[in-house]
Amino acid sequence: MQRVGVFVCHCGSNIAATVDVKRVVEAISNEPGVVHAEDYQYMCSEAGQALIAKAIKEKALTGIVVCSCSPRMHEATFRKAAERAGLNPYMVEIANIREHCSWIHKDIVEATEKAVILARAAIAKVNLNTPLKPGESRVTKRALVIGGGIAGIQTALDIADAGYEVDIVEKTPSIGGRMSQLDKTFPTLDCSACILTPKMVEAAAHEKINIYTYSEVDKVSGFVGDFTVDIRKKARSVDMDKCTGCGVCQEKCPSKKAPSEFNRGLGTRSAIYTPFAQAIPNVPVIDRENCIKFKTGKCGICAKVCQAGAIDYEQKDEIITEKYGAIVVATGFDTIKLDNYDEYAYSQSKDVITSLELERVMNAAGTTKGHLERLSDGKAPKDIVFIQCVGSRCADDRGKSYCSKICCMYTAKHAMLIRDKYPDVNVTVFYIDVRTPGKNFDEFYRRAVEQYGVNYIKGQVGKVIPQPDGSLLVQGVDLLDNKQILKQADMVVLATAIEPDPDVRKIATMLTASIDTNNFLTEAHAKLRPVESPTAGIFLSGVCQGPKDIPETVAQAGAAAVKAIGLLAKDKLLTNPCTAKADELLCNGCSACANVCPYGAISYEVKEVNDHGIREQRRVAVVNSALCQGCGACTVTCPSGAMDLQGFSNLQIISEVDAICQ
Amino acid sequence: MSSEKNCAQQIKEISGADPLKCMKCGKCSASCPSFNEMDIKPHQFVSYVANGDIEALVNSKSLYKCLSCFACLERCPRDVKPAKLIDAARQLVVRQRGKDYLTADEIPELLDEGLPQQLLVSAFRRYRR
Amino acid sequence: MSVENQFKPKIVAFCCNWCSYAGADLAGSSRLTYPADVKIIRVPCSCRVNPMFILRAFEKGADGVIICGCHPGDCHYSTGNYYARRRMTLLFSMLDYIGIENGRTRVEWVSAAEGVKFSQTMNEFVDKIRSLGENVRLGDLRCKK
Numbered sequence: 001m002q003r004v005g006v007f008v009c010h011c012g013s014n015i016a017a018t019v020d021v022k023r024v025v026e027a028i029s030n031e032p033g034v035v036h037a038e039d040y041q042y043m044c045s046e047a048g049q050a051l052i053a054k055a056i057k058e059k060a061l062t063g064i065v066v067c068s069c070s071p072r073m074h075e076a077t078f079r080k081a082a083e084r085a086g087l088n089p090y091m092v093e094i095a096n097i098r099e100h101c102s103w104i105h106k107d108i109v110e111a112t113e114k115a116v117i118l119a120r121a122a123i124a125k126v127n128l129n130t131p132l133k134p135g136e137s138r139v140t141k142r143a144l145v146i147g148g149g150i151a152g153i154q155t156a157l158d159i160a161d162a163g164y165e166v167d168i169v170e171k172t173p174s175i176g177g178r179m180s181q182l183d184k185t186f187p188t189l190d191c192s193a194c195i196l197t198p199k200m201v202e203a204a205a206h207e208k209i210n211i212y213t214y215s216e217v218d219k220v221s222g223f224v225g226d227f228t229v230d231i232r233k234k235a236r237s238v239d240m241d242k243c244t245g246c247g248v249c250q251e252k253c254p255s256k257k258a259p260s261e262f263n264r265g266l267g268t269r270s271a272i273y274t275p276f277a278q279a280i281p282n283v284p285v286i287d288r289e290n291c292i293k294f295k296t297g298k299c300g301i302c303a304k305v306c307q308a309g310a311i312d313y314e315q316k317d318e319i320i321t322e323k324y325g326a327i328v329v330a331t332g333f334d335t336i337k338l339d340n341y342d343e344y345a346y347s348q349s350k351d352v353i354t355s356l357e358l359e360r361v362m363n364a365a366g367t368t369k370g371h372l373e374r375l376s377d378g379k380a381p382k383d384i385v386f387i388q389c390v391g392s393r394c395a396d397d398r399g400k401s402y403c404s405k406i407c408c409m410y411t412a413k414h415a416m417l418i419r420d421k422y423p424d425v426n427v428t429v430f431y432i433d434v435r436t437p438g439k440n441f442d443e444f445y446r447r448a449v450e451q452y453g454v455n456y457i458k459g460q461v462g463k464v465i466p467q468p469d470g471s472l473l474v475q476g477v478d479l480l481d482n483k484q485i486l487k488q489a490d491m492v493v494l495a496t497a498i499e500p501d502p503d504v505r506k507i508a509t510m511l512t513a514s515i516d517t518n519n520f521l522t523e524a525h526a527k528l529r530p531v532e533s534p535t536a537g538i539f540l541s542g543v544c545q546g547p548k549d550i551p552e553t554v555a556q557a558g559a560a561a562v563k564a565i566g567l568l569a570k571d572k573l574l575t576n577p578c579t580a581k582a583d584e585l586l587c588n589g590c591s592a593c594a595n596v597c598p599y600g601a602i603s604y605e606v607k608e609v610n611d612h613g614i615r616e617q618r619r620v621a622v623v624n625s626a627l628c629q630g631c632g633a634c635t636v637t638c639p640s641g642a643m644d645l646q647g648f649s650n651l652q653i654i655s656e657v658d659a660i661c662q
Numbered sequence: 663m664s665s666e667k668n669c670a671q672q673i674k675e676i677s678g679a680d681p682l683k684c685m686k687c688g689k690c691s692a693s694c695p696s697f698n699e700m701d702i703k704p705h706q707f708v709s710y711v712a713n714g715d716i717e718a719l720v721n722s723k724s725l726y727k728c729l730s731c732f733a734c735l736e737r738c739p740r741d742v743k744p745a746k747l748i749d750a751a752r753q754l755v756v757r758q759r760g761k762d763y764l765t766a767d768e769i770p771e772l773l774d775e776g777l778p779q780q781l782l783v784s785a786f787r788r789y790r791r
Numbered sequence: 792m793s794v795e796n797q798f799k800p801k802i803v804a805f806c807c808n809w810c811s812y813a814g815a816d817l818a819g820s821s822r823l824t825y826p827a828d829v830k831i832i833r834v835p836c837s838c839r840v841n842p843m844f845i846l847r848a849f850e851k852g853a854d855g856v857i858i859c860g861c862h863p864g865d866c867h868y869s870t871g872n873y874y875a876r877r878r879m880t881l882l883f884s885m886l887d888y889i890g891i892e893n894g895r896t897r898v899e900w901v902s903a904a905e906g907v908k909f910s911q912t913m914n915e916f917v918d919k920i921r922s923l924g925e926n927v928r929l930g931d932l933r934c935k936k
Binding site: 070071072073096100101104105113117118509515522526534596598630631632635636637645648653654656657660661 | 801803812813816818820825827831836840841842844851853864865867868870871874878904910
């Protein structure tokens with residue numbers, strides 16, 4: 001029999017106002033095993049913890065029940081207190097009489113009665129507790145960053161600067177991400193490439209950073225501190241060691257009709273290509289779908305002109321297997337498809353473009369060399385209409401329910417840049433709300449209105465109608481004047497909602513990281529652990545967690561790096577001791593448990609067992625306690641009842657059920 | 663007519679729409695082909711229902727200017743269904759005896775040769791019982 | 792009916808540590824009320840709930856048992872709630888067969904953010920059990936005091 005001490009907390013008046021604490025102490029003091037019971041104002045305080053320590057020593061307690069707030073709040077506190085007093089921390093149970101009792105019930109009699117029952121259940125459980133010892137697992141001192149945009153680059157740089165090896169996996173042929181496609185950045189209007197490319201170069205040159213471009217994560221196994229990851233290096237058809245990046249192959253390539261991903265399909269590129277001039281690595285990729293050699297077998301011009309002999313048509317995908325202690329997800333975003341927004345005529349007119357496409361139009365290295373022109377006829381536009389919230393803040397399934405956060409600011413930026421460079425162009429912005437929380441953000445927006453004369457209209461556009469003369473008729477509303485507006489425009493720019501990169505779902509599944517209904521990765525805690533996934537060892541960087549602009553992304557990237565470094569700095573991790581355990585005598589080796597284990601923690605061994613004097617070789621289940629996360633799926637599946645979960649054993653839970661149903 | 667609060671509730675029930683979902687973007691009014699004919703514009707209609715100002719609605723011209731083209735309903739990003747709200751308000755009126763917008767005798771005078779028969783029938787259905 | 796004579800059902804709620812237990816905490820910290828007849832047992836995952844526990848509860852005189860887990864796709868252990876769903880579907884149909892009405896058993900997905908849903912679910916469930924009355928089917932008379 002255990003020697004149990006029960007400690008009932010008043011929590012000021014939080015508990016004591018609706019639960020008669022003295023009555024609880026009295027009611028449970030005769031429960032089996034209880035040798036000590038007392039109450040105190042604040043159990044979690046220094047003095048409260050001292051009371052517990054004192055009782056453990058004086059009464060030689062072997063188990064503790066604290067009737068207080070939720071175990072999610074202070075279980076760790078009381079476990080540590082017990083441990084300091086020489087008791088195994090897993091001999092502590094919490095009866096949640098605040099969140100589950102005093103706060104939800106008004107009647108003191110009813111609440112006290114319930115508190116007593118909850119305390120009894122915890123006492124019944126602690127009577128069956130056994131001391132548990134956490135295992136240890138080693139930490140591989142290497143981090144993986146998935147995604148090579150500004151978030152991934154910054155995280156990798158920060159981790160590498162702390163002295164740890166980092167691998168970046170990027171699915172496109174170059175790192176740089178969305179930021180490399182942008183022209184200028186708000187609210188300072190500095191050039192995106194000018195601030196990004198030095199970071200890209202720094203990452204590439206860093207001795208601790210290893211970059212896998214044109215590569216994808218294929219498989220992830222393991223757990224915090226010890227992940228094993230298969231990285232698929234897709235066949236580049238160019239030998240990275242031999243290529244000098246001279247660019248002759250791209251010049252001579254006869255297949256130049258492939259849509260350029262980097263220019264959002266506005267321009268074309270050759271079949272052998274680097275996405276943009278500053279690409280890192282500066283090694284081209286052969287796009288086999290568009291390559292004449294791969295399609296017909298006849299061509300091979302690139303191989304002929306390559307002085308370095310780097311072209312390799314026979315190259316195959318290569319799988320690299322590497323171990324990591326921490327994984328940072330930085331998969332970024334894309335704009336949503338506008339197939340469901342026919343009213344804006346995006347698919348009908350070349351002059352209706354998304355804001356990201358406008359970035360490529362305005363960029364000096366873009367399709368039009370930075371000249372603002374209509375994509376249909378190359379003429380200079382005179383009237384440009386911007387439409388905000390296209391696909392953002394939608395209650396239906398055409399768009400996204402959230403605010404994409406960056407659109408108000410980049411629209412103000414675009415409007416301002418256009419008015420600055422082409423003062424004779426009229427710029428109109430249809431908005432629902434202008435949201436500018438951020439340092440110098442509202443000042444920026446006001447400048448667009450007051451200094452640059454951008455015409456902001458409160459109201460939405462209902463329809464964009466392409467006219468026979470090539471212009472666009474915009475039918476909108478001015479809610480403040482209560483007038484419907486028909487406006488002739490040459491160009492319409494849609495502030496298209498952003499969404500997490502579609503591949504993130506696949507990656508989250510591999511990582512067992514949770515994801516919300518919008519495909520954003522979920523944080524471990526919305527406020528207090530915003531850069532960690534609930535899955536240990538997985539960290540979140542950038543827009544994969546939620547919409548954000550560049551400075552926020554960089555800040556989060558640094559935060560994710562710090563969390564990863566904190567993990568990598570440890571030599572060993574303590575593992576949760578509440579793991580499954582098989583009773584060798586009862587196990588019949590049927591494999592049912594291994595089939596339901598999501599972690600592959602159960603294997604089988606042939607062991608000699610002594611079954612009541614009969615010694616025989618049997619195939620029995622063995623749980624790897626470092627891999628087991630303690631869900632308990634196996635315990636229910638086991639047909640012979642051999643599998644049990646430590647800390648939540650069958651008997652413990654049944655004893656709780658009994659105490660409640662008494 | 664029962665109290666205005668009751669009517670607002672009835673309009674919400676008949677239409678199955680929730681005016682509180684409106685984020686005041688005005689896309690309904692931007693899409694409306696009868697906008698200029700209306701005294702209470704579609705986006706205002708939504709906020710009148712939300713605020714329970716039903717008296718003004720049932721007396722408004724807008725009830726009979728709405729073509730039920732459902733452009734607002736199709737394009738509304740918040741799924742507020744302004745056209746259904748208007749339709750529901752119209753029903754509230756039509757359901758009362760003697761509140762017909764048109765009587766049968768008035769019709770021939772208004773007839774337009776180019777008008778499709780189907781439209782005529784649907785107008786009858788909508789404006790009188 | 793006076794308060795004293797009102798039927799006070801015994802209801803056991805198994806809550807997943809990662810979602811519904813936290814959802815119940817949120818219901819508490821938001822001061823959302825539900826009847827004291829509900830007593831919560833914390834389990835690491837809804838898939839830890841052995842059908843044996845539920846049978847035991849009914850045997851010991853419980854009038855209703857509810858299992859709360861994470862929403863499909865959100866399981867902390869990736870697939871636990873799917874196991875729970877399949878097991879409970881089977882168990883509940885068998886219980887119904889032996890006379891424990893389907894209304895006495897329920898599986899509900901409640902996330903850590905759904906305090907309101909937790910309290911609503913519990914209120915509904917208690918109402919349902921009150922309408923069904925005392926469970927006499929599986930009660931072990933030896934367990935009655």
